[in-house]
Amino acid sequence: MSASRTHYRACNLCEAICGLVIEIDENDEIQSIRGDKADPLSRGHICPKAIALQDLYNDPDRLRKPVRRTENGWEEISWQEAYDEVAKKLSGVQEQYGKAAVGMYLGNPNVHNVGSSLFLPPLLKALRSPNLYSATSADQLPHHLIAYWMFGHHFHLPVPDIDRTDYLLVFGANPMVSNGSIMTAPDFAKRMRAIQERGKVVVIDPRKSETAQKASEHHFIKPGTDAALLLAMVQVMFADNLVQLGRLSDMVKHLDQVREAVKAYTPESVASFCGVSADTIRTLTHEFCAAEKAACYGRMGVSTQAFGGLCNWLINLINILSGNFDEAGGAMFASPAVNFTIMPKRAGRINRWASRVSGYPERFGELPVAAMIEEMKTPGEGQIKAFLTVAGNPVLSTADGQALEEALEDLDFMVSIDIYINETTRFADIILPPTSGLETSNYDIAFHSLAIRNTARYSEPCFDKTEEQRHDYEILQELTRRFVPDGAAVPNLTPGQMIDMGLRSGQYSDTGLSLEQLQKNPSGVDLGPLESVFPDRLATEDKKIDLAPTALVEDLDRLRAKLDATVAETTDFPLRLIGRRQLRSNNSWMHNSKRLVKGGDRCTLLIHPDDAHRHSIQSGDKVQLSSPVGSVQLPAEVSAEIMPGTVSIPHGWGHAREGVQLEVAGAHAGVSINDLMPANAVDKLSGNLAFSGVPVRIDEK
Numbered sequence: 001m002s003a004s005r006t007h008y009r010a011c012n013l014c015e016a017i018c019g020l021v022i023e024i025d026e027n028d029e030i031q032s033i034r035g036d037k038a039d040p041l042s043r044g045h046i047c048p049k050a051i052a053l054q055d056l057y058n059d060p061d062r063l064r065k066p067v068r069r070t071e072n073g074w075e076e077i078s079w080q081e082a083y084d085e086v087a088k089k090l091s092g093v094q095e096q097y098g099k100a101a102v103g104m105y106l107g108n109p110n111v112h113n114v115g116s117s118l119f120l121p122p123l124l125k126a127l128r129s130p131n132l133y134s135a136t137s138a139d140q141l142p143h144h145l146i147a148y149w150m151f152g153h154h155f156h157l158p159v160p161d162i163d164r165t166d167y168l169l170v171f172g173a174n175p176m177v178s179n180g181s182i183m184t185a186p187d188f189a190k191r192m193r194a195i196q197e198r199g200k201v202v203v204i205d206p207r208k209s210e211t212a213q214k215a216s217e218h219h220f221i222k223p224g225t226d227a228a229l230l231l232a233m234v235q236v237m238f239a240d241n242l243v244q245l246g247r248l249s250d251m252v253k254h255l256d257q258v259r260e261a262v263k264a265y266t267p268e269s270v271a272s273f274c275g276v277s278a279d280t281i282r283t284l285t286h287e288f289c290a291a292e293k294a295a296c297y298g299r300m301g302v303s304t305q306a307f308g309g310l311c312n313w314l315i316n317l318i319n320i321l322s323g324n325f326d327e328a329g330g331a332m333f334a335s336p337a338v339n340f341t342i343m344p345k346r347a348g349r350i351n352r353w354a355s356r357v358s359g360y361p362e363r364f365g366e367l368p369v370a371a372m373i374e375e376m377k378t379p380g381e382g383q384i385k386a387f388l389t390v391a392g393n394p395v396l397s398t399a400d401g402q403a404l405e406e407a408l409e410d411l412d413f414m415v416s417i418d419i420y421i422n423e424t425t426r427f428a429d430i431i432l433p434p435t436s437g438l439e440t441s442n443y444d445i446a447f448h449s450l451a452i453r454n455t456a457r458y459s460e461p462c463f464d465k466t467e468e469q470r471h472d473y474e475i476l477q478e479l480t481r482r483f484v485p486d487g488a489a490v491p492n493l494t495p496g497q498m499i500d501m502g503l504r505s506g507q508y509s510d511t512g513l514s515l516e517q518l519q520k521n522p523s524g525v526d527l528g529p530l531e532s533v534f535p536d537r538l539a540t541e542d543k544k545i546d547l548a549p550t551a552l553v554e555d556l557d558r559l560r561a562k563l564d565a566t567v568a569e570t571t572d573f574p575l576r577l578i579g580r581r582q583l584r585s586n587n588s589w590m591h592n593s594k595r596l597v598k599g600g601d602r603c604t605l606l607i608h609p610d611d612a613h614r615h616s617i618q619s620g621d622k623v624q625l626s627s628p629v630g631s632v633q634l635p636a637e638v639s640a641e642i643m644p645g646t647v648s649i650p651h652g653w654g655h656a657r658e659g660v661q662l663e664v665a666g667a668h669a670g671v672s673i674n675d676l677m678p679a680n681a682v683d684k685l686s687g688n689l690a691f692s693g694v695p696v697r698i699d700e701k
């Protein structure tokens, strides 16, 4: 490609999948990146990260050829040599120690890449190890588990119909910054203003987040206590006769069990535990039920906490019992053009095996990442000896980064499919670098399935890859060939061909939707607003929504014990730590762009003036924060936007680690919040990491 051209594609960085218009000159240099006004979903919106896609493309630190770690540093090797060695080492370890000895960790960008989404499953199947981990159990696992228990399919994830709702109640999400999660909602700001013109947006969050600041109303809540508040809301719905199931009446079971389970949780009984007054809880419930169309939505803050499973169950219940489920303006389901994810035969399973050391149960083919370090460190049959990471940076993203570093160092062999030598991949023996972002074609299988409007969009690569480069899917395909007895049998399709098959067999096939049609409409195709899909889509055997799955009702005992505890659990660590996301950050891997890290230090400890005063701390002072597993030092930012007793550090920083080859990020290193996270801080029900509300203290100078 070397004439000047205009290129249309969707941004692959976050779940908002914004449409981009990219101008490229005859020298193959990017002249501009703008929002695509013709995209029916994003309507021209972009954020500063989209512009940084060009920094990623041009980044001199990004790997373009396979590298091997030697005593004298990294050396480039050929693809052939790299594949041979990886296959030999991984097979050798499995032959010597068994299948489980190869551990795997899959990171977030795989979900943003059609090639990885389609070509990872065959490789995982070929390696057949029970030691499979991913960012899912540091993120949205509770959502999947609840969907599985209530609706029979782990991908039946409800999305708030924000373009039609009159009342949005948000728990623990900050879409003004994240641009929505399990809610593909580009330009949330404009969409939120439109809701406010029709009605109201209320945010429940221990921090007055960017979303809370613009919302109609915000209430602080003590971290990790949402389940109690949500129970009280359901209690009020029953006690005050607000339950109205409407169309779902014949589609639900176990309503009486719910009434019984929530009976004791009056607003008065949970108010001081949550830090939200009984009056507020009652008013919120009545307002929500009185609104013609209302949607309750919760994300990271109520997923990555000790009661993440309960929170997600109760949020679904609030939508269902108020008549706002699977109805316009309530919590709905997308109807994607390619439905690989939500196909009935793709429904996941759970509890088929457990982790060796702590007995964490399997969830949808994976073990919770909380088990990963101990499975590497504890000797015995089934110990992880070799490790494969694909688009993941668990040293910064999962709990107890420093313990993980030690474990990675002791492995017999490690290979990473990644574009950088970063905090995690520096431990690899071989790194296989794929093309990234603008060099790939893409179709957002997952995010079209989680979008607030049904649309479809296919992106062609902006730039040809070089002779030396490989796409993620090509690397995965080649590795798979090495691990199956008849390597030649691995299908030779491209992701584009598979998407074409998906479109032609999907629900819009009768309108002629095909890859070719999407190629002719590079800004995307509008397929209309969300529609009711139950009972057709319900995947439970009896075609009923289970309102009171046994595991959830039983988990209430754990919450009860916490509510009834009269003494504070850990007075040595009196503060509660939460995270935060930032507009010019993308988890741990976009800090090598100068335009994204410029300005003041963003990796700060947010602390309330009362707590700061107690420790004589002023903004800019360097403070040391400790948890039972680690300590970090960082500048304080004193602000009443965080509630007293709670402190916040953004995640994804901490690049000052030996051997990291990220020049720009290294100069803006910050510290890693996950060096403070104990690996056993989990939601015991789901196994998901519980980042929110970890006990910490400020060490005196």
Ligand SMILES: Nc1nc2c(c(=O)[nH]1)N[C@H]1C(S)=C(S)[C@@H](COP(=O)(O)OP(=O)(O)OC[C@H]3O[C@@H](n4cnc5c(=O)[nH]c(N)nc54)[C@H](O)[C@@H]3O)O[C@H]1N2
Residues within 6 Å of the ligand: 106, 107, 108, 109, 113, 135, 138, 139, 300, 390, 391, 392, 393, 394, 396, 397, 398, 417, 418, 419, 420, 422, 434, 435, 436, 437, 472, 579, 580, 586, 587, 588, 589, 651, 652, 673, 674, 677, 691
């Ligand atoms: N304390 C705390 N911890 C958190 C969170 C939090 O809120 N607080 N959030 C959690 C969440 S929601 C998530 S999703 C996880 C993310 O956890 P991870 O997925 O482990 O981490 P990322 O930072 O997304 O790292 C992505 C990796 O993929 C590489 N990469 C980027 N693009 C490509 C590509 O196209 N192909 C390949 N092969 N590699 C690529 C990058 O170099 C990087 O190494 O972090 C979790 N950790």
Ligand SMILES: Nc1nc2c(c(=O)[nH]1)N[C@H]1C(S)=C(S)[C@@H](COP(=O)(O)OP(=O)(O)OC[C@H]3O[C@@H](n4cnc5c(=O)[nH]c(N)nc54)[C@H](O)[C@@H]3O)O[C@H]1N2
Residues within 6 Å of the ligand: 014, 015, 108, 139, 171, 172, 173, 174, 175, 177, 178, 179, 180, 181, 204, 205, 206, 207, 209, 221, 222, 223, 224, 225, 226, 299, 300, 301, 302, 305, 578, 579, 580, 581, 582, 583, 584, 585, 586, 587, 588, 652, 692, 693
């Ligand atoms: N700019 C940017 N955008 C991103 C990302 C990024 O790193 N940067 N990451 C992407 C990814 S992988 C994801 S998963 C999404 C996440 O998307 P969101 O979930 O919208 O993002 P967070 O900022 O993690 O929002 C969590 C909110 O929960 C609050 N919170 C913490 N603990 C509690 C609690 O106990 N109870 C309640 N009620 N609230 C609590 C926090 O203060 C925060 O405001 O964002 C995506 N988009």
Ligand code: SF4
Residues within 6 Å of the ligand: 011, 012, 013, 014, 015, 016, 017, 018, 045, 046, 047, 048, 049, 050, 179, 186
């Ligand atoms: S909001 Fe997300 S998808 Fe949209 S431009 Fe920014 S990073 Fe890309």
Ligand SMILES: [Mo]
Residues within 6 Å of the ligand: 108, 139
């Ligand atoms: Mo995430």
